[in-house]
Amino acid sequence: MTSSAIPVTVLSGYLGSGKTTILNHVLHNRDGLRVAVIVNDLSEVNIDASMIKDGGGLSRTEETLVEMSNGCICCTLREDLLREVERLAKEGRFDYILIESTGVGEPVPVAQTFTYVDEEQGIDLTTYCRLDCMVTVVDAYRFWHDYTSGESLLERSQAVSEEDNRDVVDLLIDQIEFCDVLILNKCDRVNVEELQELERVLRKLQPRAQFIRSSHGQVDPAEILNTGRFNFEEASTSAGWMKELEKSEHTPETEEYGISSFVYERAHPFHPERLMRWMEQLPAEIVRAKGTVWLATRPDYAQSMSQAGPSIQFGPAGYWIAALPEEEQRAILSEELEAGMHWHPVHGDRINKIVFIGIEMNREEIITSLDACLLVEEEMGQDWTVFVDEFPNITEEMQQ
């Protein structure tokens, strides 16, 4: 990175949350900064771009608006984004690059575009730019409706492709868990109590970001431009569930206004059929659960469970160390001392460790009902391969 590297701010946030409105407001109050704007839209007709043009925030002579349509800069248009940013930076006439992502875009791949060298294209954006701030805009009015809707992007005709199987809530959680600044917009449409409760929950999901309240996109540009807040490592590990895992085991559960979190940990495998039934009746008070699951029927792979609202993602997360050849085990354990410290004489590192974040959760009931899904003593001595396991079987794909 050179000292003249251009700072970049990326605005993410679900469809209609207010990104364009905020962008226009910032452009009108940019205090002489020469800004290049990149607007990404999934559709062929870039409506956001025309709103910015009509908004009149950009000076016609000194500034520029780049429209990237018919795809998403986090996936299909990633290369175009790389080349476009390189071109704008090389022009040398801008002080700032502001990017509005599509409403269904994920922030992590966009941030990676600015952080890692692209070997294929031979472009290293860190030479020209400095990612300054990843901003996520949340619609304070629609949030709970979208979070609990259980609807997929395909159902809402908002998917990137026919293969895009994400739920709306998966997108919301990705955007919240990876950001430096979180703008709660449309505050004019919710009362103070609702807003405070939403803020407390979001704070639990995202403890690191700077929170800003706004109405009609009225955000002070200094809050999102030249903040110096972006740090890939910190942003990638800032999710509330990760912070919960990092806490020492003896930290008592924190509970404020009914919003709480805890870690469920058992060095005992789950019976897949019982766990499946449990997940089908997931208590609605759980806002977010994430962690590693040990299924009796799958002794080789740790499973990852990720729940947000009504959506649960489940799949292989990687080999247990104990399932690897002994030589490899020794090599890993000599590096990862932590894993060795919790080593079980028979089961090694296999464990169930799940973080729960929720509102008015009945912790005891959740723990007791999950304990009832673990193998009982009698089952421990049985053949585990015969247990009914209806979880998706994608381990074969992983082996290829």
Ligand SMILES: Nc1nc2c(ncn2[C@@H]2O[C@H](COP(=O)(O)OP(=O)(O)OP(=O)(O)O)[C@@H](O)[C@H]2O)c(=O)[nH]1
């Ligand atoms: N009441 C209210 N309406 C708002 C606010 N911010 C934006 N809007 C309106 O909400 C609608 C969506 O705002 P946009 O700025 O286009 O949202 P966006 O995130 O850019 O939307 P997409 O580009 O579709 O992802 C518009 O009709 C705005 O006028 C706000 O704070 N309060």
